[in-house]
Amino acid sequence: MERTQCCVVGGGPAGMVLGLLLARAGVEVTVLEKHKDFFRDFRGDTVHPPTLMLLDELGLGDRFAELPSKRLEKMRMMFGDATIVAADFSRIPGPHKYIAMVPQWDFLNLLAEAAAGEPTFTLKMGAEVTGLREGGGVRYRDPDGAERELAATLVVGCDGRDSLIRAEAGLVPREYDVPMDVWWVRVPKLEDTGKEAQVFGRFANGLAGMTMDRGDYYQTSYLIRKGQDEALRAEGIEKFRERIGGLFGWGAGELAAIRDWDDVKLLKVRMSKLRHWYSRRVLCIGDAAHAMSPAGGIGVNIAVQDAVAAARILAAPLRRGTLTARDLARVQRRRAAVVSLLQKQQLAEHKMLIEPALDGTLNERTVPLPLRASDRFPQLTAIAAVLGGIGPLREKTPAFARR
Numbered sequence: 001m002e003r004t005q006c007c008v009v010g011g012g013p014a015g016m017v018l019g020l021l022l023a024r025a026g027v028e029v030t031v032l033e034k035h036k037d038f039f040r041d042f043r044g045d046t047v048h049p050p051t052l053m054l055l056d057e058l059g060l061g062d063r064f065a066e067l068p069s070k071r072l073e074k075m076r077m078m079f080g081d082a083t084i085v086a087a088d089f090s091r092i093p094g095p096h097k098y099i100a101m102v103p104q105w106d107f108l109n110l111l112a113e114a115a116a117g118e119p120t121f122t123l124k125m126g127a128e129v130t131g132l133r134e135g136g137g138v139r140y141r142d143p144d145g146a147e148r149e150l151a152a153t154l155v156v157g158c159d160g161r162d163s164l165i166r167a168e169a170g171l172v173p174r175e176y177d178v179p180m181d182v183w184w185v186r187v188p189k190l191e192d193t194g195k196e197a198q199v200f201g202r203f204a205n206g207l208a209g210m211t212m213d214r215g216d217y218y219q220t221s222y223l224i225r226k227g228q229d230e231a232l233r234a235e236g237i238e239k240f241r242e243r244i245g246g247l248f249g250w251g252a253g254e255l256a257a258i259r260d261w262d263d264v265k266l267l268k269v270r271m272s273k274l275r276h277w278y279s280r281r282v283l284c285i286g287d288a289a290h291a292m293s294p295a296g297g298i299g300v301n302i303a304v305q306d307a308v309a310a311a312r313i314l315a316a317p318l319r320r321g322t323l324t325a326r327d328l329a330r331v332q333r334r335r336a337a338v339v340s341l342l343q344k345q346q347l348a349e350h351k352m353l354i355e356p357a358l359d360g361t362l363n364e365r366t367v368p369l370p371l372r373a374s375d376r377f378p379q380l381t382a383i384a385a386v387l388g389g390i391g392p393l394r395e396k397t398p399a400f401a402r403r
């Protein structure tokens, strides 16, 4: 029987940060990730200032700076022909006045390499957890298909919005109505527009989308009404090319990259929140505890901040062997209010921007008041940047993890 103090299920942003931090505290930790590598397209690739500061404090800032990245200083939105700066990250306090756009697999590989240097850390890739184990820990299938068991004092579900650990622990999330799903496509960038990365939200004629400038291509999300994937695909790929081309001003060169529906990936948007993040010997954090909408692109930052708080609170009781449900409750108490506030903000963004955009009632004359005010008084873009870039609470990096 394999045994560990903390079994982390899922090697996404929450799981890898938690694994690294606990290992630096000397806790025996095993991260089980069902995929064989971190290489998957269409993930949240935004690394926010609190995560950049965390990496500095972990002694990983220089290595992170060597990764291929672009800096996003302003979040711009276009309504018809009018462009509005919604958030200006160059106005936020602290050393990192931008959001770094870095492929998530590079970010996760960096964390995995750093953690591999810690004697109490184990990462098992291609290890799919299939259930909780009686007496604590999990059952999982190893890369060769063999069924195994890992006993653990604590299981932390970092397995994302469709969390198996959450279901196995009998934790049922409250689901929120969301108006959209997202189609993601990758479109080549045919001319270089300058150094700063651009994120453009575009809203026109009942269409809505967002491009992220990834250097030589645009990672592009195109919003569709929830549940409309099949019906819209039935209209044919040419119709979609016409729509997205019109929205972003792309010609035949860019649109040639969208050859057929295989190039258009559906991402189902979900928003949910657990009432209790924990049960006996199990805790959920990140999207497993509170699936975030893509609105504002804050999910990765929140998942990382959950992990920092969890590591700070749980390291000592795990090491001493005194962990109780009270420690797990402390993690929830620390994070739940922040998450609720940010989810409320995302729901407000759905109402203010996404629903009218999909209804066709959003245009340069009906730009929502907060955005019109930001356009008039640019100082306000700093408030949006602090909320979106840092969030209401930055978790302190524990001393045991600093290098």
Ligand SMILES: Cc1cc2nc3c(=O)[nH]c(=O)nc-3n(C[C@H](O)[C@H](O)[C@H](O)COP(=O)(O)OP(=O)(O)OC[C@H]3O[C@@H](n4cnc5c(N)ncnc54)[C@H](O)[C@@H]3O)c2cc1C
Pocket (backbone or CB within 6 Å): 009, 010, 011, 012, 013, 014, 015, 032, 033, 034, 035, 043, 044, 045, 046, 127, 128, 129, 130, 158, 159, 160, 161, 164, 182, 267, 268, 269, 270, 285, 286, 287, 288, 291, 292, 293, 294, 297, 298, 299, 300, 301, 303
């Ligand atoms: C369309 C869309 C766009 C988004 N864009 C952004 C963005 O630009 N910026 C941003 O910050 N956020 C974005 N988000 C939100 C963001 O993706 C999530 O909030 C964030 O990834 C949560 O991190 P996590 O570590 O909790 O979970 P995840 O990133 O979902 O990681 C979960 C991990 O668990 C693994 N796993 C799952 N089940 C098992 C199992 N049984 N056994 C072992 N491993 C398992 C998975 O393979 C995965 O690696 C977006 C979300 C959507 C839907």
